[in-house]
Amino acid sequence: MRLAVTGAGGHMGREVLAAASDRDGVEVALAVNRSPVDSVEGYDVEDEADLPRLLDERDPDVLVDFTVPDPSVRYVEACAEAGVAAVVGTTGFSDAQLDRVAAAAESTPVLRAANFARGVAALRRAIREAVAAVPAYDVELTETHHNRKRDAPSGTALTILDDVDEVREEPRSSGSRTESDGSDRVHGRKGEQPREDGEVGVHARRAGDVTGEHELLLAGNHEVLTLTHRAESRGVFAEGALDAAEWLTGRPAGAYDFEDML
Structure with a gap:
């Protein structure tokens, strides 16, 4: 599974990258962040503004997002444009933002959950x-x-x-x-x-x-x-998100949740 990670410099982004580095069969294709950060878990972190280009060039299977609502919606829409699946752990969306996420799920599989434990x-x-x-x-x-x-x-x-x-x-x-x-x-x-x-x-x-x-x-x-x-640790959410990413890869476009995977 080729993985893309947003918010790589944040607490959850770092946890996802750490979990990915320890999991067989997972390759991190790209990691982005809104502000400049040093490498995380040995992975270079690039500018999130370049995400559409990076998705096209690196061809990941699935993106994992734990950020905040405004950029999260943009990331999911970029995934829909590139045909990349998206696992979203961001919370706090407005109804209008959820409508945009739902629209993106018409073009690519999107699994959104408030909790991945x-x-x-x-x-x-x-x-x-x-x-x-x-x-x-x-x-x-x-x-x-x-x-x-x-x-x-x-x-x-x-x-x-x-x-x-x-x-x-x-x-x-x-x-x-x-x-x-x-x-x-x-x-x-x-x-x-x-x-x-x-x-x-x-x-x-x-x-x-x-x-x-x-x-x-x-x-x-x-x-x-x-x-x-x-x-007891954010790692439980990261591991659950990677489980969801592996399950989502290759599925048809649509809206999914963590219960679907379980």
């Missing part, structure tokens, strides 16, 4: 079963990440919230919500905040170098159930 996939399955078993219990979701994370709640938290809504048969549109948007999701509490029936509390914490932790609390009938996933 197999443990999170298992957590989501457990949450769906638990919520179905205790549908009347109160629900609170808390997520914790490092102090440099841009989007809140995390993309994984939003995915979990969508899972809860789906089980409760109350589908809602994706994206960040506020207390005044008409949904049952309440983001943090302040002052007089009596709990409403069906309300889901959402709490985002940012501190230190926490890789990522998500906890769903279900409470009612004089009992409390908590389901938690904690990532």
